[in-house]
Amino acid sequence: MISNSSIPGARFVDPQVLARIGNLELIARSVVNGFINGLHRTNVFGASVDFAEHRGYVAGDDIRRVDWRLYARTDRYYIKEYEADSNANFSVLLDVSKSMGFAGSGVSKLEYAKMLAGCLTYLVHRQRDRVGLVAFDDAIVEHVPPSAKHMETVLHVLDRLKPSKPGSLRGPLHKMAEHFGRRGVLAVISDFYEEPDAIIEALGPLRFRGNEVIVFHVLDRAELEFDFQEASAFEDLETGEQIPIVPQALREEYRAMIRAHVDAITERCKGARIDYMLVDTSSPLDHALYGYLSMRETLMKAR
Known part of the structure; x- marks a missing residue:
């Protein structure tokens, strides 16, 4: 395994710096082009970087x-291969529920997820796959069907998405599973604040008809470390409930709980043949792109 830090260009993709650019298409183009150039210079993936x-x-x-x-x-x-040879659909399924609006000291989970979705879209479009988008909370908010001509549409829709109301995975994902009739790749981006069994029950139908499912579990560093210092009222971003908490008293218990939650999702995804990647919103976007290409390369070798 090649370290992400060895890839040239990584210093240019800090998420807080990118968020200030404010233009998702420019962000995606800059990140992906720099990332691909870095991979070519280090020969990390060889020809598979351009596997389309x-x-x-x-x-x-x-x-x-x-x-x-x-x-x-x-x-x-x-x-x-040329554009006419393309036979792959790629769709991002993006959670825009209220909890995705949380931001610790950096960008919000949704801001990060939108940049990640934009970069993935631009990357697979370079590979001449058809790109699409589904945004959801407890229902489908936006749907752009996969097409070779929809890259700019996907980026424009992503740009205007805002965190909305409390969400649920099962309803919108089960509904969309009926539409993904052609073999393709589905990238699900969410903070996955549901029980692990419920998450897999929601994701399972997406695997039908030969679709490959890749999960990007997006969490803020504060949600992983719970390094708050002062006693205060914490708000449940889905329900709005205020809960008074002394962070120091609960830190170790909380960390154990979040680790157990992540481990449970990881294991259940593995059992369901769903690829899983935990993404910290403070990490450079090229880390997630590198993980995506690694998973795609593994999938291709398994075929």
């Missing part, structure tokens, strides 16, 4: 489409 542009040669392929320059570098045969 190249695939391994198989018997019967037109030899005129072999990339001989790539062969000279890798001693392997790869076929050039």
Whole structure:
């Protein structure tokens, strides 16, 4: 495994700096182009960085489409693919419920999730996959069907999304599962503040019909560490309930609970053949992109 810190360009993608740019398309283009250039310079993934542009040669392929320059570098045969060869749908399913509006000392979970969704969209569009978006709270808020022409539409819709009302995974995800009839990749981005069994029950139908599901569990550093210092009233962002708490008295118990919650989701995702990645909103976006490419490479090798 290559360390994310070894990838050139990582210093340019601090989420707080990016959030101040204010233009999601510019953010996505800058992050993804820098990230891909860094991978090329370090040869982290080799040809798989452009896996929509190249695939391994198989018997019967037109030899005129072999990339001989790539062969000279890798001693392997790869076929050039073009836009017409695209057969993959990619959709982001983004939680915009009220709790996603939480921000500790940096960007909110939703701001971070929108940047991550934008970068993933731009990345897979570069790979000539069709891109789409579903935003939801306890119902579907926005739906952009996957299309090779929808990249800008997805980014514009993402830009205007705001945290809304309390959410629920089951209803909107089960409803959308009926629409994902074509094999593709579904990236679910949420803070997953539900019971682990309920989360998997909500995600399960998305796996039907051969779809691959990748979960990005987005949490603020404060939610992971609970490093608050002063006694105060904490507000439940879903219900609005005010709860007086002395942080020091509960810190270790809270940390144990959040670790158990994350571990339970991880294990249940593994059992359901769903890829899982915990994402801290203070971490550079290239870490999540690197994780995504690693998971996609694993999926491709398993086919």
